[in-house]
Amino acid sequence: MKRRKREKDKFRGKLAVGMYLDGDQIQVVCLRKKGKRIKLVDAAILSPHKEVQPQPVEEILDEEGGLPVLEDHPELNFNPAELGATDLNFGDSGDQTNELPVLLLSALNRYPKKKYHICLTLPEPNIYYAYFHTDWDLKGKKLKQKVIEELGKERPNAKNLKPDAIQLFKLADGRLMAIVRDNDLPLYTLFETIKSNYVHRAPRIRFTETAELSLVNLINAHYDFEIEEVTAVIHIGIDSSRLLFMQGNEIFHISYIIASGLQSENIATTVQSRLMLEYDNLQLKNLKRVILTGEAFESGIYDLLREKLPEEISVEYARFDKFDTFGIDPLLSRFAIAGGAALRALDSPKKNQQYQADLTPTDILDGQKSIKLGFIGWLLLALLPVLTLFFFYKIHDQQEQFKTIDGKLQLYKQDLYHLKEIEKKLAEEQNQLNEYNQSLGVLDSILVDVNRWSNFNLKLARLVERIGKMWITEIAPHKNDELMIRGYSIYRNRIPRLTHQLKHADLLKVEVQEIRQKKVYFFEIKYQMPREQNR
Template structure:
């Protein structure tokens, strides 16, 4: 069944010129039977619809028999009324988009075919196989969406095939401008015989071997259906006469007895009556021949019928087909209902929010996966950005500290520059300031070159010379050290032990005269007298 959810369902069943309607709703977990109505069509659906030039009015009156709304019988032939206006009169009473529409069809719009096996197939493969099998015995091969099936009590495959039955959909298409400019949602097109089976199975209990006959007498045809336990057993051939036939009671009784003989059934345990049986007191007639059999009208005790008057509640069996069809539209998963649906695939597709092929589902999965990936990547990148922002803030603080230190260093560099200038001025004013620096440097270089000696004392003499004392491991190296300075006088060389267990060393002492005073450069204190020739 098409996946369409609604709390209100309207169902139609056309029998000749009569269309029976039922409105059911789902309220607080229970199914409520709100309204029943019988309407008279302007013409048969298979004879063409409507009178040319007819203008539809949404609130136009119908030729109808209304129940549940307190209306009485109304059987008039209104000029200018066509089939479109009849259906529009029903739908225009309810808010647009708040209901779903379903309907049931009967033979010859459908036919049945029985197979002893389901070929080990299911779903679309089984429908394709059924279509192939039927094409071998019929002139035309039915489309897959015109085929459905269920199983009988002996596990035979019962196929129902729709050959026509789309006139109501055509009418709904034509009245779209008056119903919200769109086709009402249609979840179900079912068989009237399946509807009778569903209503009986949902409201009555059956013993496993009990044989039940459902007798439906309509306006133009009569149908007998047999059940074994709660499962379908057999469809009797349709009787092409309705309740207004003068001999319909005897014809129906004879057909019932004939089918019992053909099925080799010794008895029938229960008879359920539906349709127009009550109008012709068929229950009294059949009781005369089956006095000990449970005979009752097909009712719906599990539906809430409190919205209907007591008189209308007694006529529920007349509307068994549309009631069961609307109930199935509201509760398609009911365990007592056969899961059959002959709704064309094109209508199903139109009512879907969107249709996806395998590539669409692949793209949908990719969108989902990409959404997860980009969501994950967004979190990762967001964390990375947060870390980088923290790093940048630390670096900015460090940069500010570096700028502060650069300012301090700049100040120190300026001070060093000032000291250098002062030292240059001092050097130019005090000659010989670096005497001891040069003396110590000369002595250090001499020790490094000559080796095996060391100095112990360096001092200045009254005349400005220097006196140097030290030790040498080798006597031959003492003259070499005295040549470090100009005009050196070696005053003393003696042998002197340092430690008891150490070899003897040579202690020396020499003096050097003061260095000559440097030439004072006075040119840098003279004014610049350079002239430039013009």
């Protein structure tokens, strides 16, 4: 009875469940927040292997109800027999089944309904990183589209990426880091498998981030580094390991994934060699601390690093002070990634030291949305039949009005057509009237000095006839009383005769041309019209 009450009390408050898929195992961490206090209330590793025997580690409560304070490494002894039994299942799940969905469903059904969210962490190769030395002076959606375009040049499948599959961050050295979610998402598939079998309503996925971001957020919640201080974070998993560097509280460099984990005999040596290689390549002069997470305690890497690294470089297991636990950091380090994801959901970030990323597909987020009906909502739902009849009547009435208006509109269109025809005829008549006015103006202009022009035309005609073998094609006004006379002559020597006999004339141009395959001479004469004396 007392144990049931404890089981119920420990889940009171705001809960966040962090989950991390490590190989074929799932790490589950449940944190509870009451007021400003965050406490680790449940942790387990779900493994489908039958041959792995469960190792329950019961909580040894002191008089104040706290966890035992253990000595620091290397005197730590995490033998289950010595630690006793607790709700924190630091070994593998005790369910005798090889079905991972069954194990996950059993673990999640322990938590109260509607009181917790799921925080997922994806490892590589479900995600991958890409780096760029510029942001092209773009932001938001335009920057994501540019990154997708650049990724498509190296990865053909990247051209089909959606914006929700990419998260962008600026690194400490100014580079742009893109975190890209792959389409293969086993955790989401697992959730869909067990969704219909929940005892309570299926929990919502709060966010999805990467293992590296979960680690960085966990560390930033427990450490305040100097701006120039460099920290190496090592995580040893079951099938793979990872190494990242931080400058201050920001990500400086994420190394390529190490394809070896706890199952590898030489994992400690492999990780230590990678650390030294990155140490030399990155020229890390300010490396002050190495933080160990994951299965670091089981791998024995602590002793190896303490032997290989200078004394001024601190080697330690990740802290978990925020989880309200003390003295068992090496044991909790295997839950660092899942715990970091759950902590982000409950903890308030310090001075923008929390990396906020969400790689959850939009269709999954939309599928989790639900509608909550208050009093007004239920009232509207009850009135729905009445409202349906009312709006049906109003729609019918509007349709009748629409038909009436449409009939009038057709009549107006016919009237408009006739008016446009009348407007067209008026335009034609106006054009004809304008032509008449133009002709009248020409007639008015040529009435002046009629005799003068007649005499000139008569004189020019007689001269052309007398000289012969030439003809005039154009007489055009030039300046003031000047005229331009243009024409053709069969013989060249007759053009000067015409110029001479006209008087007040200047020969401007003579050109040889062909008309009907015969050579003729084109000429251009400028003539000054003399004014007649008034009689």
